[in-house]
Amino acid sequence: MNVESGIQSDYTVYDHDDRQARRRRWMIIAGAVVAIVVIGLLAMKIFGGEKAAPTAAAAPGVTIIVPGRTEIVATISATGTLFAKREMPVGVAGEGGMVQAVLVEPGSWVRAGQTLAVIERSVQAQQANSLSAQVRVARADADLAQAELDRAKALVARGFISKADIDRKTAARDAAVARVSVAQAQFGEARAQIGRLDIRSPAAGLVLTRAIEPGQVVGPGTGALFRVAKGGELEIRAQLAEQDIARLKVGDPAQVTPIGGKRAFTGTIWQISPVIDPQTRQGLARIQLRYDPELRPGGFASALINSGMATAPQLPESAVLNDDKGSYVYIVGPDNKVIRRDVKVGDVSDAGIVIQSGIQGNEKIVLAAGAFLNPGDKVTPQMASAGAANR
Structure with missing residues (x-):
């Protein structure tokens, strides 16, 4: 009995010590965990809070210009x-025929009335010769009729010829003279027709085109053979x-x-x-x-x-943006927020883009980086230097 009681007493002592050791270990672990959590919270408060505050308050900086209004040469x-x-089409003025010669080329300078091409005229020349002969025949008949009238007048005083005969011979003389005029008119018409066979320039100028070649048969319906400026x-x-x-x-x-x-x-x-x-x-x-x-x-x-002088705002190309709605610029408002403003652009030159409408010139215009902004964005405006505004 005593031996068993002693053994049981020893086991009770050992079990108590073990429980105490385990309790101490858990307390150490719990304290370490609490310390780590506290340290982590402090770190987040110190470092995370200081870093987040500037991010929430920061606004991107943008360069702005106030263009004003400039007197410029308005161009369109x-x-x-x-x-x-004044382009003059030149064609056949007469009856036409076969082209005998072409005397000019495109790029040639010509005088008023200068011959550009010649139409073959052998038939017309023979007709003119025939009419010329008829003129001579008519003149001979008229001369003969005049001579007979003169002889008849000389015999009237002697009573050999009556007054009626004088009238008939006068009428014959007049008819012969008229036939001379008819023959001359026919001959003149033939000569004029021959002259119209030459294709001539109606005024001085530059030959632009040529649509005719030797051997070609042309007529009034052929169309323009030359074009002259x-x-x-x-x-x-x-x-x-x-x-x-x-x-x-x-x-x-x-x-x-x-x-x-x-x-x-x-x-x-x-x-x-x-x-x-x-x-x-x-x-x-x-x-x-x-x-x-x-x-x-x-x-x-x-x-x-x-088109004269005009007064209008003028912006560098970097300040003018475009999308499917047209051209626009970004304006910084009184609250430093970005506002889109549609504009109508005019002439583009090395000096910049003329703005015909949309702004007055006293606005704060975003000079560059407008593609990275959106309407309503808050920005920190910075006035551009003179050199930057002129680029």
Whole structure:
């Protein structure tokens, strides 16, 4: 009994010590966990809170300009086709025939009345010779009738010829003279017809096209055999919107550049269309140009027309954006929020883009990086330097 009681007592002591050890270990672990959690919360409060506060309050900086209004030369851009200012089609004026010779080529300068081509005329020449002979016959008959009348008048005083005979001979003389006039008129008509066989230029100018060759048979229905630019003057017929047409007047200067060329030619508006096409809402401005070998009728060209002086805002290209709705700029409002403003652009040059409508010039315009902004965004505006605003 005593031995068992001693053994049981030893087991009880050992079990108590083990429980105490386990309890201490759990307390240590729990304290470590609590310490880690506290440290983590403190770290989040210190570092996370300080970092989040600036992020929530920060606004991106943007460069702005106030363009004002600038006095500029107002220009209108247009495109069109080059033509002869006065193009003269030249065809057969007479009865025509076989072409005997062609005397000019496209690009030749001709005088008024100069022969461009000759039609074969052997038959007409023989007819003219026949009519010339008839003139001579008629003149001989008239001379004979006059001589007989003169002899008859000399015999009237002697009573050998009656007054009635004198009247008949006078009538015969007059008929003979009339036949001379008829023969002369017929001969003149033949000569005129022969002259019309020569194809002549109606005015001085530049030969543009030639549609005739020796041996070709031509007639009144053949059509134009040559086309001549009167005086060599050319023009561009520029198609313009009706609002642009309203800004122009006859005499306005223009610079015309053929497509593919680098040289600009000076011209002036000489005619403005009095009507607007109801389908395209466009009108025609005709700009006359002096002849130059680099200007070829039928070619395409662009024109920059000076329509006077105007006062308008002018912006760098970086400030003007475009989308499917058109051109627009971003304005920074009084609360530093971005506002979209649709604009109508005008001429584009090295100095910038002219704004015809949409802004007055006293607004704060975002100079660049507008593509990264959205309407309503809050920004920190910074005024651009003079050099940056001019780029």
